[in-house]
Amino acid sequence: MPPDEILKKIHxxxxxxxxxDNGYSTHDQEMEIRTEIEAYNKYIHLFDGIPDDIAREIQGYCNHDDNSSWSDTFDLCEDEIEAYKSIxxxxxxEIDEITVKRLINAAKTDVTSELSSSEYLYIWDTFQKYLSEIKTIRNISREVEPFRDLLIEMEEIIASECYNGNIQNYSSWGVWDGEGRFFRYPVTFSSPLLEKKERHIPDHLTTDNLILGKYKFGANHLYIYKALIKVIRHMEKKYEISLIDLNKK
Known part of the structure; x- marks a missing residue:
């Protein structure tokens, strides 16, 4: 039985x-009181084996007060604990422990910045999304690894054709040479584990990160390497060729 103060609040x-007066019977009230008492009794044992700091954190998310149902509080806290245990x-x-830890930390950072807290249910959902993305990217990486260098060469050709007519252009000896010049558009590599802008693709960049490269035009993003992969696949299908086989020759 709950302490007297808790029992009073339940009633x-x-x-x-x-x-x-709203149409409920005394039987309805008695049933609900029993339900609330049962939920409270389950709640106080819900945190058995959970570190004290984590328990306090989750209890803070649940935010139980005098206007809250113990049934709702129990369900919410139970979901949070299950998510914490899953994490x-x-x-x-398929994924090494270091990458898993980095993905979890990335999920925590994103959830904290958005919700100003670290609610484990949201962290678990975000982590699952990142994990799915990583697995998909790795599958694609294995397929495109044989023509990775070709992707880089093609992207550099495209990026070097950017032109801005408002950029002032001087010759190498400092003489005014008109307006506008070509420049290499930077590639932004963005994933749960990487956020970096490059004007020259580093050799050490993994294929996993490479194929996430994109051009950022304000709110619009063009995933250039993914687009090039589609172009290559289209050429292979249309002309019945295999770039992997040609690469071996």
Missing amino acids: EYVYWYYDI TSYHDE
Whole structure:
């Protein structure tokens, strides 16, 4: 049985939300009181085995007050605890532990910046999304690795054709040579584990990160390497060739 103060709050909550004047019966009230007492009893054992700081953190998310149902509080806290356990015990045969930890930290950072908290249910959902993206990217990477160098060469040709007519242009000896010049448009590499802008593609950049490269035009983004992969696949299909085989020759 809950402490007297908690029991009193439960009765007050039930009598207010299940008021007889609103069509509820005393039987309805008695049933709801029993439900609330049962939920409270389950709630106090919900955090058994959970570190104290994590328990306090999750209880803060649940934000139980006198106007809250213990049933709702229990359900919310239970979901948070299950998400916390899923995060801390996660193991994947395809993804190494270091990458998993980095993805979890990236998910925490994103959730914290958006919600000003670290709610584990949102972290788990975000982590799952990042994990799916990483696995998809790795599958694509294995396919395009044989013509990685070709992708880089093609992208550099495209990027070097950018022109801005408003840029002042001087010759190498400092003489005014008219307006406008060509320049190499930078590639932004953006993923849960990387955010960097490059004007020259570093040799050490992994293929996983390479194919996420994009041109950022304000709010619009063009995933240039993904587009080039589609062009290559289109050429292979249309002309019945294999760039992998040609590359071997």
